[in-house]
Amino acid sequence: MGTAVFGLGLLGTSSAYAQDKGTVHLAYVEWSSEVASTNVMRVLLEQAGYDVKMSSLTGAAMWQAVANGDADAMLAAWLPTTHEDYFEQLGDKVEDLGPNLDGTKLGLVVPAYTEITSIEELNDNAKKFNNEIIGIDPGAGLQRLTGDVVDQYELKLRLRDGTDATMTAALANAIQNKEDVVITAWTPHWMFARWDLKYLEDPKGVYGGAEQIHTIARKGLKDDKPEAYAILDAFNWTTDDMGEIMLMNEEAGSDPYENAKKWVEANPEKVQAWMPATE
Numbered sequence: 001m002g003t004a005v006f007g008l009g010l011l012g013t014s015s016a017y018a019q020d021k022g023t024v025h026l027a028y029v030e031w032s033s034e035v036a037s038t039n040v041m042r043v044l045l046e047q048a049g050y051d052v053k054m055s056s057l058t059g060a061a062m063w064q065a066v067a068n069g070d071a072d073a074m075l076a077a078w079l080p081t082t083h084e085d086y087f088e089q090l091g092d093k094v095e096d097l098g099p100n101l102d103g104t105k106l107g108l109v110v111p112a113y114t115e116i117t118s119i120e121e122l123n124d125n126a127k128k129f130n131n132e133i134i135g136i137d138p139g140a141g142l143q144r145l146t147g148d149v150v151d152q153y154e155l156k157l158r159l160r161d162g163t164d165a166t167m168t169a170a171l172a173n174a175i176q177n178k179e180d181v182v183i184t185a186w187t188p189h190w191m192f193a194r195w196d197l198k199y200l201e202d203p204k205g206v207y208g209g210a211e212q213i214h215t216i217a218r219k220g221l222k223d224d225k226p227e228a229y230a231i232l233d234a235f236n237w238t239t240d241d242m243g244e245i246m247l248m249n250e251e252a253g254s255d256p257y258e259n260a261k262k263w264v265e266a267n268p269e270k271v272q273a274w275m276p277a278t279e
Contacts, residue, residue: 023051024228027062027071031164033188033213034076036245037100037237039260041075044231044274047264058139059086067093069218072225073232075100077214081207082106082141082186095219097233099212101188101242105199106142106207108133108149109185111175112196119153119200126156128180133159134170135184146184149206157182171195188239190246227276234274241270 024045028038042052057065063086065071077083077096108119116125133150135143138161150159162170167183168191174181175195182200191197215232222229241263248259264271 021049021051021227022225023053024073024225025053025055025071027055027057027065027074028076029059029062030056031076032190032246032249033186033242035249035256036242036260037075037213037235039256040237040245040264041232041235042257043260043264044235044271045228048227048231048275050225050228058137059083059141060139063087063090063094063216066090066216066218069220071218072221072228073097073215073217075213075215075232075235077216078104078141078186078211079214081145081211084141085144086141093219095217095221097215097217100215100235101213101237101239102210103187103239104211104213105187106145106211107185107199107202108146108182109197109199110180110182111171112198113178114180114182114198117198117201119149119155119202119204122153122182122200123156125180129157129182131157133157133182133184134167135159135161136167137161137163142184142186145207149202152204152206159184188242188246190243190250193243193247194250230276231274236274237270241267 026038026041028034038054042054045052055065055071062071062074062076063083066074067090077087079087110116116122122129133146135146137143143159143161146159149155150157171181171183171191185191185199215235217229217232245259245263248254248262249256
């Protein structure tokens with residue numbers, strides 16, 4: 001992509017130019033990882049001349065929106081495990097553009113100072129953890145998997161529903177007081193950059209292996225908006241890339257959209273590889 005076009009894109013496209021290409025509607029789930037990737041994609045698509053609408057939804061609603069064509073795409077499909085149920089139900093109604101990030105992980109996490117190292121040790125130490133596992137939203141695949149973990153390991157700890165925000169708040173409070181806490185967690189997440197944490201071993205392999213985050217588009221997007229489709233299809237970054245923005249987003253008063261613009265401007269070589277060639 002030419003330098004002049006990049007300069008215009010980074011300064012923001014005019015509304016007239018954006019309207020010429022129409023609107024791309026991105027759905028996402030309010031996880032710190034997906035906030036980061038979706039805002040970067042918003043910046044990329046705006047550079048290419050599109051108006052971009054973003055909708056924060058539950059996991060189920062996000063998949064349904066793309067399957068129904070109410071949203072054009074999402075960059076938040078955790079496969080093959082976390083969103084397995086959604087993919088089985090709706091996979092034939094959407095187009096999987098493949099992974100945009102490799103190296104994700106799911107599991108139970110504790111502060112590094114916590115003495116236990118395995119899920120199998122939780123029952124003998126349940127009181128240290130207030131007899132509970134701090135979870136996230138009940139519709140999440142991670143929460144479902146953790147329910148399976150509770151069953152298969154016959155855990156005496158109760159799995160609590162919550163959100164990403166309530167989970168990290170509980171973690172922060174425990175670490176501040178040097179207390180033990182066990183949470184449902186995933187990588188990439190900014191909390192691993194902020195605190196010294198460790199995954200508990202999962203000898204039964206209930207959580208499965210490493211996952212990928214996939215980009216999913218609605219059927220027909222390639223025909224309707226081929227340039228937007230090409231950018232979505234090309235987008236692929238690393239956990240370190242994502243981690244940079246997630247940490248920026250955790251700063252008080254920061255704006256994820258403005259942080260995405262800063263990151264895009266600071267990484268022109270990576271960005272250029274995702275953008276369609278222009279004369």
